[in-house]
Amino acid sequence: MAEKVIKLPDVGEGVAEAELVEWHVKVGDLVREDTVLGAVMTDKATVEIPSPVEGKVTWLGAGIGDMVAVGSALVRLETADGGGEAETPVAAPPVAASPPPAATKKPEHEKAPAVTMTPFHWSGGGAPRPEGEKPVASPAVRLRAREAGVDLRRVHGTGPAGRITHDDLSAFIAQGPGAAVAVGRKPKTNVDEVKVVGLRRRIAEKMALAHAHIPPITYVEEVDVTALEDLRTNLNKKKRDDQPKLTLLPFLVRAIVNAVAAQPGLNGHYDDEAGVVRQHGGVHVGIATQTSGGLMVPVVRHAEARDLWDCAGEITRLSAAARDGTATREELTGSTITITSLGPLGGIVTTPIINYPEVAIVGVNKMMVRPMWNGAAFVPKKMMNLSSSFDHRVVDGYEAAVFVQRLKELLETPALLFMEG
Incomplete structure (x- = not known):
């Protein structure tokens, strides 16, 4: 087996570097000769980078949005003997393959919320009762719910005939402020990063x-x-x-x-x-x-x-x-x-x-x-x-x-x- 290092070619117009805007392959992919590996952009012109040989992708040298110098290593392929001129790998730490431009990822520093908004153990817990149906609860539970700003129609009762108990109300309140939002609407806490490339x-x-x-x-x-x-x-x-x-x-x-x-x-x-x-x-x-x-x-x-x-x-x-x-x-x-x-x-x-x-x-x-x-x-x-x-x-x-x-x-x-x- 041999290794083929594909470098960013001279794309003309005196350009010394180009921005990597697309990967069409990932590490582990098998490619044929002339398969488009990725694309770079200079000014407003996009240039596709084809593979000169058949082989297996073992390394990708840049991430989407990175500036790549002309002549620097872009892709390494494992090829069969005689599959192409083996070049000495450029001494550079491997760069993980980036997802396609449309993909997004969560910031590494983002932590999971302390309280996970999960439904109750009962089926359909927290869903509002049908229009006109009044929740069954004692006056003490109603007073406590009113003071906590909780709409009892959204609380599932586990007592006889669906009566709402103090434990039911406590479990509902423990879900946090988001428990009182309208049916079918849940708070969204995700923050996606979309790289501008x-x-x-x-x-x-x-x-x-x-x-x-x-x-x-x-x-x-x-x-x-x-x-x-x-x-x-x-x-x-x-x-x-x-x-x-x-x-x-x-x-x-x-x-x-x-x-x-x-x-x-x-x-x-x-x-x-x-x-x-x-x-x-x-x-x-x-x-x-x-x-x-x-x-x-x-x-x-x-x-x-x-x-x-x-x-x-x-x-x-x-x-x-x-x-x-x-x-x-x-x-x-x-x-x-x-x-x-x-x-x-x-x-x-x-x-x-x-x-x-x-x-x-x-x-x-x-x-x-x-x-x-x-x-x-x-x-x-x-x-x-x-x-x-x-x-x-x-x-x-x-x-x-x-x-x-x-x-x-x-x-x-x-x-x-x-x-x-």
Whole structure:
């Protein structure tokens, strides 16, 4: 027999370490060549680690959430003679295999409660009597129960005809305060620890970075999207079979491209260490997308060069790639301004967190039909709020207001979106 040590390979992009986010095997498992052993995450890209040989897992070198250096031992396999090049084991103490990410465990310091909440020895003890049935007890027992705050309907009587005795009441009180809770409801004393790993940890780090660096200003404005929705509906009715269905987002992307042309400082990154705002000529719009693992931001690159249909198709493609985990690192980085939307769950107002190091983010709230006064009567209008946040270090309130008002003008008069220059 021989031993094969599998090390974390160079995952590229100059990465020196990666976070272990998944184990697909445990100690004792038999694996075939190319079996996926686990996965590591760099930035927002997940890389699977396959087995180069057949063998038996004898050691796992990291736990879920651990940072693993490139070139360090990750897995040891016991292989048949000639099953692969035997490498000298790296001198490191064995690390117990971690449970899958979804599993949780109790903290080691957690102690069992001093009193175990177990039912009485009789069947159904402590369950309330049927509605309207009065408990049978002597006046002395009733007085004692009243003083102790005990509902006698919940006390099981062991005396004749189910009479509640002093011993029955004492046994019930000994169960503690939880004995008086409603039927079917028991106090829960467990505390589960869920380790924050993988994409969720990346999100936490990014949010903390944004909160620590950026003093935001949030500007909210309502927009009448009645005409825009009419246009969108008509375009979808007349689209070709090979064209994607239009949502609101491609129109908003076009409006942002138009608006930042007049305010290029909002389409950029603020390097606070260098003290410069890098204004990008290309408009690379991040589309915040909810996935099963957490929030990801795929990027529609060069939105300024895309028409409405091309933009819609790219949003659809990128969103699907983000949700099924096939989006590449390039598709998840490099945005210069971001859109965030929760669709029907969008609420009335939100306070979007800026996608650091960008300086602006546009939040879309839910659309509602509301009665609006046109000067002569109330008419139904499709209204939607935009909640947009800006880095107040480099964007003044006036500049933020000018930008949002331009978006409002473009969305309320959608013909302007198709005008050149």
